[in-house]
Amino acid sequence: MELFKYMEKYDYEQLLFCQDKESGLKAIIAIHDTTLGPALGGTRMWMYNSEEEAIEDALRLARGMTYKNAAAGLNLGGGKTVIIGDPRKDKNEAMFRAFGRFIQGLNGRYITAEDVGTTVEDMDIIYQETDYVTGISPEFGSSGNPSPATAYGVYRGMKAAAKEAFGSDSLEGKVVAVQGVGNVAYHLCRHLHEEGAQLIVTDINKEAVQRAVEEFGAKAVDPNDIYGVDCDIFAPCALGGIINDQTIPQLKAKVIAGSANNQLKEARHGDIIHEMGIVYAPDYVINAGGVINVADELYGYNRERAMKKIEQIYDNIEKVFAIAKRDGIPTYKAADRLAEERIETMRKSRSQFLQNGHHILSRRRGR
Numbered sequence: 001m002e003l004f005k006y007m008e009k010y011d012y013e014q015l016l017f018c019q020d021k022e023s024g025l026k027a028i029i030a031i032h033d034t035t036l037g038p039a040l041g042g043t044r045m046w047m048y049n050s051e052e053e054a055i056e057d058a059l060r061l062a063r064g065m066t067y068k069n070a071a072a073g074l075n076l077g078g079g080k081t082v083i084i085g086d087p088r089k090d091k092n093e094a095m096f097r098a099f100g101r102f103i104q105g106l107n108g109r110y111i112t113a114e115d116v117g118t119t120v121e122d123m124d125i126i127y128q129e130t131d132y133v134t135g136i137s138p139e140f141g142s143s144g145n146p147s148p149a150t151a152y153g154v155y156r157g158m159k160a161a162a163k164e165a166f167g168s169d170s171l172e173g174k175v176v177a178v179q180g181v182g183n184v185a186y187h188l189c190r191h192l193h194e195e196g197a198q199l200i201v202t203d204i205n206k207e208a209v210q211r212a213v214e215e216f217g218a219k220a221v222d223p224n225d226i227y228g229v230d231c232d233i234f235a236p237c238a239l240g241g242i243i244n245d246q247t248i249p250q251l252k253a254k255v256i257a258g259s260a261n262n263q264l265k266e267a268r269h270g271d272i273i274h275e276m277g278i279v280y281a282p283d284y285v286i287n288a289g290g291v292i293n294v295a296d297e298l299y300g301y302n303r304e305r306a307m308k309k310i311e312q313i314y315d316n317i318e319k320v321f322a323i324a325k326r327d328g329i330p331t332y333k334a335a336d337r338l339a340e341e342r343i344e345t346m347r348k349s350r351s352q353f354l355q356n357g358h359h360i361l362s363r364r365r366g367r
């Protein structure tokens with residue numbers, strides 16, 4: 001990969017490589033765009049097959065955070081970290097302390113949180129070295145694990161998508177096929193079950209499936225069969241890239257609404273499902289509940305305020321559908337337009353110099 005060419009193409013600001021021999025830390029921090037504020041995005045720990053794959057993932061996810069934060073109405077830019085390693089075997093305290101010091105060195109340009117492979121406990125260790133971390137334990141007056149908040153946002157966004165597709169936002173009696181019943185989807189299934197939806201679930205983790213079957217009366221299917229089941233709504237909550245040439249012909253759902261990041265394998269897959277009349281709730285708009293929740297910590301965490309903002313994911317999804325209709329474009333493009341328009345407006349309104357200007361981190365400084 002020609003790094004500078006790629007960074008120029010998508011207008012990335014910064015890419016950092018952090019190495020600590022003692023602890024084995026190998027981290028890549030990507031900062032995409034800080035027009036709206038400091039870059040906030042989680043830290044993913046994953047066993048990448050190559051350094052190139054890790055760099056690509058960090059860059060792609062960081063750009064996704066710029067769009068997610070902008071569309072959610074947050075005063076935050078987009079960034080993400082990937083740590084190369086096996087989260088089950090390679091973690092140690094010194095690693096996250098070292099990582100925390102690297103973040104501190106960025107002096108607020110990047111703020112981290114959980115992502116796949118990292119936990120609240122990891123964030124608590126990072127917090128020993130820097131204030132620029134969120135999703136830390138409620139004992140520190142913070143918001144803790146973001147997954148239940150993400151799930152609530154997906155639930156709200158799914159209702160808005162159901163209204164668009166079926167004329168009513170009630171999910172009672174609707175059949176929802178859920179791919180992956182991990183941290184987010186477990187809570188999503190609970191909301192859906194409470195509203196009277198029927199669940200079909202799959203996961204490569206048999207215990208996770210069993211829990212959904214026992215607690216929510218879900219029907220279990222094999223991982224490869226989830227795309228083709230008879231259902232009203234498909235909720236991808238495991239992996240990226242699952243809307244692709246192989247899976248699209250199998251889909252029977254009228255709505256796609258789930259938590260996974262980067263659901264479309266390529267942009268053209270968003271065009272194909274649009275032409276098929278499937279209502280797609282764009283991933284980074286519907287799954288913003290977690291980041292909205294952790295971002296509230298920057299103001300001094302208030303759960304009620306955060307949940308109110310997460311509820312508005314319903315309205316954000318409706319806004320996306322309205323732009324799609326206004327401009328005659330698929331919803332994934334409409335979401336980009338929503339985010340880009342906000343960033344552009346803010347970029348243009350920043351022409352005045354303000355000494356000691358006020359911004360989202362002003363309150364955090366004194367802690």
Ligand SMILES: NC(=O)C1=CN([C@@H]2O[C@H](COP(=O)(O)OP(=O)(O)OC[C@H]3O[C@@H](n4cnc5c(N)ncnc54)[C@H](O)[C@@H]3O)[C@@H](O)[C@H]2O)C=CC1
Nearest residue numbers: 146147150180182183184203204205223238259260261290
């Ligand atoms: N946790 C959060 O707050 C947020 C999560 N997301 C995204 O939502 C998705 C789920 O996140 P979490 O629930 O936190 O992760 P998780 O790791 O707890 O859950 C994912 C589940 O998917 C299962 N899975 C993996 N491969 C599978 C396959 N081929 N078929 C079926 N199941 C499979 C895993 O066994 C696991 O149970 C991820 O894509 C993540 O990036 C996005 C925004 C926030």
Ligand SMILES: CC(C)CC(=O)C(=O)O
Nearest residue numbers: 041042113146290291294
């Ligand atoms: C708090 C995190 C879940 C933020 C993030 O990295 C994401 O939304 O993907």
